[in-house]
Amino acid sequence: MQKPIIKLRGVCKLFGQFQALYDVSFDVKLGERVVVCGPSGSGKSTMIRCINRLEEHDSGEITVDGIELTEDMENILSVRREVGMVFQQFNLFPHLTVLENLVLAPMRARKLSRTEAEKTAMEYLERVRIPDQASKYPAQLSGGQQQRVAIARSLCMKPKIMLFDEPTSALDPEMIKEVLDVMIELARDGMTMIVVTHEMGFAKTVADTMVFMDHGRIVEVAPPSTFFTSPKSDRTQLFLSQILSH
Amino acid sequence: MPKVLRKYWRLSQRSRTFATIQYLLFMGILVWTVVHGANQMGYQWQWYNIPDLFVKEFRGEYYVGRLTKGLWVTLQLTFWCVGLTLLVGLITALLRMSNSISGKALATGYLEVVRNTPLLVQLYLFYFVFSPILGIDRFWTGVVCLTFYEGSFVAEIIRSGIQSVDRGQWEAGDAVGLKKGDIYRYIVIPQAIPIMLPPLTGQIINLVKHSAIVSVIAVADLTTEGRNVIADTFMSFEVWFTVAGIYLAITLSLSIFVHWLERRAAFSR
Ligand SMILES: Nc1ncnc2c1ncn2[C@@H]1O[C@H](COP(=O)(O)OP(=O)(O)OP(=O)(O)O)[C@@H](O)[C@H]1O
Ligand SMILES: [Mg+2]
Numbered sequence: 001m002q003k004p005i006i007k008l009r010g011v012c013k014l015f016g017q018f019q020a021l022y023d024v025s026f027d028v029k030l031g032e033r034v035v036v037c038g039p040s041g042s043g044k045s046t047m048i049r050c051i052n053r054l055e056e057h058d059s060g061e062i063t064v065d066g067i068e069l070t071e072d073m074e075n076i077l078s079v080r081r082e083v084g085m086v087f088q089q090f091n092l093f094p095h096l097t098v099l100e101n102l103v104l105a106p107m108r109a110r111k112l113s114r115t116e117a118e119k120t121a122m123e124y125l126e127r128v129r130i131p132d133q134a135s136k137y138p139a140q141l142s143g144g145q146q147q148r149v150a151i152a153r154s155l156c157m158k159p160k161i162m163l164f165d166e167p168t169s170a171l172d173p174e175m176i177k178e179v180l181d182v183m184i185e186l187a188r189d190g191m192t193m194i195v196v197t198h199e200m201g202f203a204k205t206v207a208d209t210m211v212f213m214d215h216g217r218i219v220e221v222a223p224p225s226t227f228f229t230s231p232k233s234d235r236t237q238l239f240l241s242q243i244l245s246h
Numbered sequence: 247m248p249k250v251l252r253k254y255w256r257l258s259q260r261s262r263t264f265a266t267i268q269y270l271l272f273m274g275i276l277v278w279t280v281v282h283g284a285n286q287m288g289y290q291w292q293w294y295n296i297p298d299l300f301v302k303e304f305r306g307e308y309y310v311g312r313l314t315k316g317l318w319v320t321l322q323l324t325f326w327c328v329g330l331t332l333l334v335g336l337i338t339a340l341l342r343m344s345n346s347i348s349g350k351a352l353a354t355g356y357l358e359v360v361r362n363t364p365l366l367v368q369l370y371l372f373y374f375v376f377s378p379i380l381g382i383d384r385f386w387t388g389v390v391c392l393t394f395y396e397g398s399f400v401a402e403i404i405r406s407g408i409q410s411v412d413r414g415q416w417e418a419g420d421a422v423g424l425k426k427g428d429i430y431r432y433i434v435i436p437q438a439i440p441i442m443l444p445p446l447t448g449q450i451i452n453l454v455k456h457s458a459i460v461s462v463i464a465v466a467d468l469t470t471e472g473r474n475v476i477a478d479t480f481m482s483f484e485v486w487f488t489v490a491g492i493y494l495a496i497t498l499s500l501s502i503f504v505h506w507l508e509r510r511a512a513f514s515r
Contacts, residue, residue, distance in 0.1 A: 054417055080423035091418035095436050104432055105422035157422055 005030045005161065005192060006051060011060035013046055013216075020046045021057070022216045028209075030160075033187050034194045035203040035224075038213035039239060044196040047213070048163045051194070052083045065160060081109055084154030088166040090146045092138040098125070098149050099134040102156045110157065117156070124152040128182050144175030148182055155186075162186065164195040198243055204228065212236045284483060292481050296488055299475060313485075316471025317492060323388060323457050323467060324496075328450055330393040335400025342405055353401070360398040365459060368395060373463045388460035388467075396453045403449060407442035408434055440511060447504040451497045458493070468492060 004027035013021035020043045028034055036044050049055040050062060053069050053076045062069045064079045093101050102121035106112045112120070125131040128148035130141075138146055147167055154162060164183065168176045180202050187193060187206045197203065203210060203224060210227035212220040212235075220227070220236045231237050257264050284291065299313040341353035360368070372391040373384070382390070411434050419429035461470040472489040476482045 052421055054420060077423050077425065080421060083421075085421040087414060087418065087421075089414050091412075091414035093415065093418070093433055093437075105424055108428045108432065109423040109425070154422065 002029050004028055005065050006194075007061070007063040008047075008051075009061040011047075011050060011057045011062060013043075013050060013055060013057050020216050021050070024060070024216075024218055026211070026218060026221070028161075028192060028194060031190050031192055032208050033192075033206050034209045034211060035207040036194060036196045036211045036213060037198060037200075037203070037239070037243070038219075042213040043216040044213050045165050046216075048085075048165055048194055048196060051161075051163060052080050052085055054085075077109070081157055082159055083161045083163060084157060084159035085163045086147070086150050086154055086165065086167045088169050090138070090143075090150045090170070092146055092150055092153070094138050097135050097137055098130075098141070101138070101149060102153050105153070106156050120156055120158075121152070124155045125149075127155070127185070128152045129178075142175060143171045144178045147171065147175075147179045151179075151182055151186075161192045161194070164193065164197065166196050166198070168197065168199060200228075200240075200244060212239065214239070280483075289483060291484065292479075293484055295479065295481060296484055299485075299488070312471045312475055313468065313488065313492070316466060316468035319385070319466050319471075320454075320457055320468040321496075323385070323392070323460065323465070324450075324454050326389045327392045327396065327453050327457065330389065331396045331400050331449075331453065334393055334397030335404050338397060338401035339404035339408065342401070343408065356394075357398045357401060360394055365391075365395050365456065366462070369459060369463060384460070384463050384465045387463060388457070388465045392453060392457060392460070395456070396449060399449050399452075400446065403442055403445045404438075407438040407445075410441050411437045440508070443504060443508060447501055451500055454496050454500070455493065 006026075006028040008024055008026040011021055011024040012019065024043075024047060026047075036048070038044050046055055050057045050069075051064060057069075065082050067075050067079050069076065069079060093104070096104065099118065099121055102124065103112075103114065103117035106117040106120060107114060122131060122134065125134055128151055130145055130148055130152075133141060133145060133149070138149065141149065151167075167183070168179050171179065176199070180199060183193075183195070183202070184206055193206075195202075195206075207224045210220075210222055210224050211218055212227075212231075212233070214235050220231060220233050222231070227236075228240065231240060258268055259265075299311040301314065302309045302311050338353045338356060341349040342357075344350065369388075369391045372387050376390075377383075377387040408430075415433050415437065416429060419433045424432075457467065458469040460467055461473065464470060468489055472485050476485050479485075
């Protein structure tokens with residue numbers, strides 16, 4: 001049996017008095033594609049943000065690629081370099097051109113030369129199909145293009161794992177597909193992915209595993225075939241009926 | 247508002263010629279008041295002596311005048327203060343935003359003490375207490391004192407500039423594995439600078455103006471030289487007008503320069 005690349009054990013997270021995660025335990029194997037869904041406020045973002053320590057968990061254990069996440073800054077940095085993240089709001093650097101957005105981290109955190117970094121950057125811009133936008137500023141691009149730049153920026157660090165937090169929620173409907181296409185391609189190439197999304201069509205195409213969260217707990221984990229046709233939990237059923245009805 | 251006034255107000259806002267006439271009239275009355283008042287006092291105007299205070303010609307040789315010397319000292323004072331103030335402000339701002347409890351306490355203590363005591367008292371404290379202990383001269387006493395005073399304001403400008411950068415920018419930097427220093431240097435500070443520039447200019451202009459206070463510890467700056475010239479020549483009206491004009495010229499050039507910088511930055515987008 002393959003060893004998991006991401007391992008969560010009894011993870012709890014508090015925001016002041018409010019408990020956002022209750023005893024979350026979960027494994028992701030190398031190359032596995034996980035789609036996480038659940039109602040708003042159920043802790044989906046919090047869970048994936050704990051995986052690259054954008055949030056600090058209060059108890060439990062998180063191990064990524066054999067490195068346990070603790071206070072140790074060196075560990076945190078090495079995990080972050082293995083884990084890419086794409087945000088709902090893109091979070092591109094508005095004062096830098098697309099190309100500069102892409103080469104910054106490889107040059108500073110991976111110590112690549114500018115030529116190497118730019119070569120990699122152009123490769124990934126080809127892959128997300130916008131090599132011609134390299135010298136523009138983010139504000140000059142459409143939302144869909146910005147999100148593809150954000151994906152390319154993460155890929156430039158050559159991560160082993162990609163986290164997506166509702167990558168299409170801030171996009172106009174006509175731009176959702178171009179972003180999902182890029183993500184589907186990434187999945188086909190064997191990237192390990194955790195995707196928080198309500199795009200159930202995408203989930204059915206790509207996911208190996210579906211995760212349903214509610215009130216800070218993982219309620220159901222199942223392959224899409226059983227998840228969509230015969231969910232075990234009532235809450236999953238209710239959620240699916242709501243989300244698939246429109 | 248009475249109808250006549252309202253009409254007058256609208257005209258002065260709409261018509262350029264009208265506004266110009268209004269302005270000239272106002273300035274005319276002002277100048278007349280001063281000149282008339284001075285004449286009533288029997289004041290002898292000696293504007294012709296003022297150029298000598300900048301450059302003096304004596305038997306075919308040129309000498310630097312006293313106001314020029316004073317101006318040079320004021321400029322040096324400003325130059326050192328601006329540099330050190332930015333440094334102190336940046337360090338204080340970073341300390342205040344750091345996770346270190348002692349760092350935060352140090353920065354907050356400094357800000358509260360400096361902002362809540364009079365500048366003049368601080369200057370005396372530096373001049374009579376700290377400078378003898380440290381063994382620094384008047385000029386550097388002035389520099390250090392002004393630096394700590396203005397630095398406290400600059401610190402807050404820098405802090406609010408940095409905090410106005412979206413949190414998502416930090417998260418994006420963290421997510422790609424950049425170190426904190428790199429995030430500041432390449433992501434946050436470059437975005438904070440355009441936000442900080444206008445209030446920083448205001449603060450530097452304040453610094454130029456506040457620098458006149460070093461005349462009370464007899465640093466030979468523009469204000470001190472002006473006072474000395476008056477003690478010798480009794481031209482108080484001309485000299486104080488000239489000194490004020492020079493300060494105005496410095497501060498106005500500063501704001502014009504910064505406007506130009508801002509516009510250039512806006513164009514390079
Ligand atoms: N920084 C924070 N401070 C306080 N509470 C927070 C913070 N971040 C999240 N929470 C709370 O934690 C809970 C889980 O939030 P989280 O963002 O993980 O939900 P989510 O499942 O991603 O929801 P959504 O679909 O709306 O993005 C919510 O109730 C939220 O209000
Ligand atoms: Mg969320």
